[in-house]
Amino acid sequence: MDVLKKVPVREQEAKVRAANFEEVCLGYNKEEAMEEASRCINCKNAQCVKGCPVAINIPGFIEKVKDGDVEAAYQVISEASALPAVCGRVCPQESQCEGKCIRGIKGEPVSIGKLERFVADWARENGIKPAGAKEKNGKKVAVIGSGPAGLTCAGDLAKMGYDVTIFEALHEAGGVLVYGIPEFRLPKEAVVAKEIENVKSLGVKIETNVVVGKSVTIDELLEEEGFDAVFIGSGAGLPKFMGIPGEQANGVFSANEYLTRSNLMKAFDEESNTPIMRGKKVAVVGGGNVAMDAARTALRLGAEVHIVYRRSEEELPARVEEVHHAKEEGIIFDLLTNPVEILTDENGWVSGMKCVRMELGEPDESGRRRPVVKPDSEFTIEADTVIMSLGTSPNPLISSTTEGLETNKWKCIVADEEYGKTTKEGVYAGGDAVTGAATVILAMGAGKAGAKGIDAYLKER
């Protein structure tokens, strides 16, 4: 064994997986996990923990794996995280825990994400549940949204003894884990549904089909329904479009729509009642994780797929692993390319996309080099489907119906980082509703902060 390298993880072969929706990464078995765990040098001042937004005792759980006591490892993780099987799969470990791992200085860091995934999967397969609260304190908390922020906040509060109800707008709990991230990265039935069951097993109730701001307001929850505090984890919101000509043509979708059809409504399955465009040539505009998810979904639905991104590969905001997987599967990257018009046929359907070539100029406020249009570089790419993956802007449903809840100039809810405290008494918030579109684990970190804030508030009151 080369101690400088990670124990390799088994994956579905690129050619095979490009035509199915089954999970790409197959994960470690116990033997592989124990071998990988033995690479951890159990640092006293563990940097990895500092890189984890929910501060899992990483050396602690890895040591248990090393000893072969996976159940104990699971209990160590679940003290800090309600969704380990999810995080082991979708966290950007390379820039968090693994990015800080001392092993990474000379060789490859310990494969913390894959170990976490192994532990969570093993616990699920062996029926191990997280430990719940010892006694209830009789106080009621409402959590809005059942995505990563809401589930984490609800799980933490339930463990502290609170009576928690989650209100979910869609017909199924899970938020972005269900509607956004595809099956081949995060299996819904096998993984997400089970982690939600675990949160419910802590005593958390989930009421679906409640659109807070429409079906009920926050003020009503506090004043009429007897909740003592509210946590808002309602997620990102409205998809952005470019504002270029032809964008309302048939065959232009937001990544949100495309992914929701495929993931939540199962449109990838021929038997589904919800339709999806099965394009032959699909252009996905954008370079984030959501763009990769949309591209790889379209590929699996049988299309030739191009990622169209205005900067270069170095600036792609998507995780390295996602870009790598996308390339392996045959996604074509049209970098330094920016659409200027969507072309349509006489019936209003997409027939192509007019683009310009870009080059990188001086760095902008984000520190990334600003893309500048190359003169006279216009050209047309063939496409029958265009998927816009440009991020989202906040949904005004909650902020516009709640007295005294302040938003910032981007219309995101104002909340402090440490406790998620908003400008309205008893109301806390976190996740994409506060920060704008970010990652699952950051939302979970914010959910934890909110739980801490609510606990402090209700104890003091």
Place this chain on the structure above:
Amino acid sequence: MYRILEARELAANIYLMVVEAKRIAKRCQPGQFIIVRMDAEGERIPLTICDYDREKGTVTIVFQTVGAGTMKMAELKEGDSFHDFVGPLGCPSEFVNETPQELGKKSILFVAGGVGTAPVYPQVKWLREQGVGADVIVGAKTRDLLILEKEMEAVAANLYVTTDDGSYGRSGMVTQTIQDLVEEGKHYDVCVAIGPMIMMKFVCKMTKELGIPTVVSLNPIMVDGTGMCGACRVTVGGEVKFACVDGPEFDGHQVDFDQAMKRQQMYKTAEGRAVLKLQEGDTHHGGCGQCG
């Protein structure tokens, strides 16, 4: 689960159902809609609210069978349940924010086409409850497809029924009746038109000429209905709006109907295919033009 307390066919392929949905019944306003899912595998189908009873906690929906989903839904009976029923979605009609005094000064005309009669009803009823009478034109293809005539008659100041084929009431399109009423000397300050896209387009064309501000209610393709997917985007006054959160009601004179109509066709083939599959089952032999 959301129990169905009453289910009946109003006219050929048009169904009415009264559904137990306490949260929605408590908060819904004229102009808003709901999304329904029949079973665990069902599509999310947006439907207008036709009536509500705040005390009983019920919401009445009316729908026409247009695809596989609504056809299956039509088979539901009293005592059955919907798997999901969510709302109220969208913004209420603007007039609910006006006082009865302000509304009393206005002469309001409603124009309802086909199954669009259903969402017009709660608006006229709401106004009646504020003591405001409104004129209502209801258009149907033929007498057998006319719905909610008695109900509408009970709440409208004047009800004018017209059928395309002249089989009942006046003869011709709703636009003909608008023109007739204006020529008879009627004056309207505002018009609310709800019905098929093509009807709303022509009503708006006429009311623009007549100088009557007109509100329409759009029902584009939708998935979540909460602003998340952007499928329902429409161009209004040159700006892109999401019908689910910005609408569904818009200034009809500003709506790009041609674009909206094209966008409604987006899944016609897929939907049509699903209908054929349902009707023909294993005997399906390619009539949809999509397969072998």
